[in-house]
Amino acid sequence: MVNTVADQQRVMDEVEALLSARSVSSRRKSAVRLALDELLSNVIQYAYDDGGVHRIGVKIDPGIPFVLAIEDDGRPFDPLSDAPAPVLEGPVEDRPVGGLGLHLLRSMGMEMDYRREKGRNILRVVFPGE
Amino acid sequence: MVISIEKQGETAIVAAGGRLDAVGAPELEARGKASIQEGSKRLLLDLAKVEYISSAGLRSLLVLAKTVKAAGGGMALCSLTPAVREVMTMSGFDNILSLAADRSAAMGLLK
Numbered sequence: 671m672v673n674t675v676a677d678q679q680r681v682m683d684e685v686e687a688l689l690s691a692r693s694v695s696s697r698r699k700s701a702v703r704l705a706l707d708e709l710l711s712n713v714i715q716y717a718y719d720d721g722g723v724h725r726i727g728v729k730i731d732p733g734i735p736f737v738l739a740i741e742d743d744g745r746p747f748d749p750l751s752d753a754p755a756p757v758l759e760g761p762v763e764d765r766p767v768g769g770l771g772l773h774l775l776r777s778m779g780m781e782m783d784y785r786r787e788k789g790r791n792i793l794r795v796v797f798p799g800e
Numbered sequence: 801m802v803i804s805i806e807k808q809g810e811t812a813i814v815a816a817g818g819r820l821d822a823v824g825a826p827e828l829e830a831r832g833k834a835s836i837q838e839g840s841k842r843l844l845l846d847l848a849k850v851e852y853i854s855s856a857g858l859r860s861l862l863v864l865a866k867t868v869k870a871a872g873g874g875m876a877l878c879s880l881t882p883a884v885r886e887v888m889t890m891s892g893f894d895n896i897l898s899l900a901a902d903r904s905a906a907m908g909l910l911k
């Protein structure tokens with residue numbers, strides 16, 4: 671896929687159709703959509719400064735464990751250390767808008783590991799067992 | 801998103817269906833803000849037909865809650881599906897937004 675929101679939507683729908691064909695549970699499909707939604711949105715919004723077209727790799731291994739990998743050639747970004755901590759307390763007026771995507775994925779039990787290799791960010795997401 | 805709005809006095813009852821994601825959330829946010837601008841003091845969001853919410857959806861709910869509060873009103877959500885409720889709980893949004901089982905309970909929260 672490339673770094674556009676339209677292509678992201680297309681990939682999320684295609685992945686959902688593929689997982690449906692493999693009788694993957696709706697809970698898992700929902701978790702995969704959320705991961706693709708949050709992680710690809712981060713890449714498309716923040717990884718590039720040049721306004722150009724970039725290829726983003728999306729790979730899914732629907733085995734045990736279920737693994738998703740996303741690869742991009744954007745600026746180095748390690749979501750495990752570079753993302754700001756989410757603010758989960760406080761009244762409506764004080765809550766910052768945003769910053770929750772990665773927290774949501776972790777809360778759902780996804781484990782992420784990140785590496786930078788040959789100018790590419792490679793993020794691997796391992797889903798919890800069912 | 802499929803959005804329909806019904807007015808009851810100063811309350812706008814907003815029924816939303818579909819995905820509250822980067823595509824759907826701005827639609828809900830715009831419709832909710834328009835209701836506030838048109839004079840509604842309270843927003844009741846019925847999310848019975850929303851099967852999915854991402855951080856973009858949470859963001860829009862927070863923006864609407866802030867907007868209506870700044871206008872001197874309030875907001876309540878009702879009829880959350882299990883998937884949406886799970887995300888609300890994990891994000892801590894269940895502590896800052898008013899969640900109700902159904903519309904009449906939500907109306908009670910807004911009084």
